[in-house]
Amino acid sequence: MPIEIKSAREIELMTEAGRILEIVHNELGKALHPGMSTMDIDRLGEEIIRSYGCIPSFLNYNGYPASICVSVNEEVVHGIPSTKRILKDGDIVSLDAGVIYKGYHSDAARTHGIGEISKEARKLIRVTRESFFEGIKYAREGNHLFDISRAIGTYAESFGYGVVRDLCGHGIGTKLHESPQIPNYVLKRKGVMLKAGMTLAIEPMINMGTWEVKWLDDDWTVVSRDRSLSAHYENTVLITDGEPVLLTLTESEGQA
Ligand code: MF3
Numbered sequence: 001m002p003i004e005i006k007s008a009r010e011i012e013l014m015t016e017a018g019r020i021l022e023i024v025h026n027e028l029g030k031a032l033h034p035g036m037s038t039m040d041i042d043r044l045g046e047e048i049i050r051s052y053g054c055i056p057s058f059l060n061y062n063g064y065p066a067s068i069c070v071s072v073n074e075e076v077v078h079g080i081p082s083t084k085r086i087l088k089d090g091d092i093v094s095l096d097a098g099v100i101y102k103g104y105h106s107d108a109a110r111t112h113g114i115g116e117i118s119k120e121a122r123k124l125i126r127v128t129r130e131s132f133f134e135g136i137k138y139a140r141e142g143n144h145l146f147d148i149s150r151a152i153g154t155y156a157e158s159f160g161y162g163v164v165r166d167l168c169g170h171g172i173g174t175k176l177h178e179s180p181q182i183p184n185y186v187l188k189r190k191g192v193m194l195k196a197g198m199t200l201a202i203e204p205m206i207n208m209g210t211w212e213v214k215w216l217d218d219d220w221t222v223v224s225r226d227r228s229l230s231a232h233y234e235n236t237v238l239i240t241d242g243e244p245v246l247l248t249l250t251e252s253e254g255q256a
């Protein structure tokens with residue numbers, strides 16, 4: 001599939017989809033507390049998304065049963081919210097959400113600590129976020145797609161972390177998943193050349209231990225194979241001929 005170049009009007013709509021998703025993440029981040037269930041997060045997230053006239057894009061996507069993916073500790077991505085899963089002090093929780101605004105998608109993820117978390121967990125969350133920013137140093141017209149992949153992977157591995165290989169970032173637009181796939185690890189090939197108007201969801205998933213993952217019996221939840229902690233950080237990014245535009249991170253640079 002060719003990679004779509006978005007028109008000015010499409011970029012306008014994706015900018016609004018991104019702005020709303022940023023608000024969703026900021027609100028969810030503030031609401032997190034020990035004692036809440038992962039289902040509470042999903043309910044609140046869906047309510048906020050709909051209050052902006054958006055549709056939660058994950059809900060019923062390939063049968064996924066919720067609006068927010070909530071992945072706790074060794075869960076990498078696609079954790080299914082449950083009233084029985086209660087967050088406790090010291091947990092780390094990755095929230096992944098997507099919205100559709102007037103037919104256009106945005107997609108973003110953040111990892112938060114609940115209460116007091118270990119120094120090691122804090123470092124994993126920080127490095128995962130930093131690896132995204134290492135990647136987007138290369139996210140501009142004229143560079144190659146796998147320049148982004150290489151920068152993310154090299155940075156995360158320099159801390160001895162495992163970079164998840166079974167899941168990738170992706171193009172995004174009128175569909176949640178468009179071409180191209182965006183790996184987070186070093187490749188020998190260069191990948192396609194980046195062009196202004198491409199919109200990409202760049203999403204490093206980083207494990208404290210091995211990069212290997214497995215799927216739980218629910219067929220959704222991905223966990224690290226060695227059950228080590230895992231973090232996820234994602235933004236929807238617009239490629240330009242200069243600095244990339246982070247559609248899902250406009251004002252809260254300091255936010256986790
Ligand atoms: N950010 C994830 C992705 O890009 C979200 C998809 S979860 C699903 O793959 F529930 F929608 F499948």
Ligand code: CO
Nearest residue numbers: 107201203234
């Ligand atoms: Co994504």
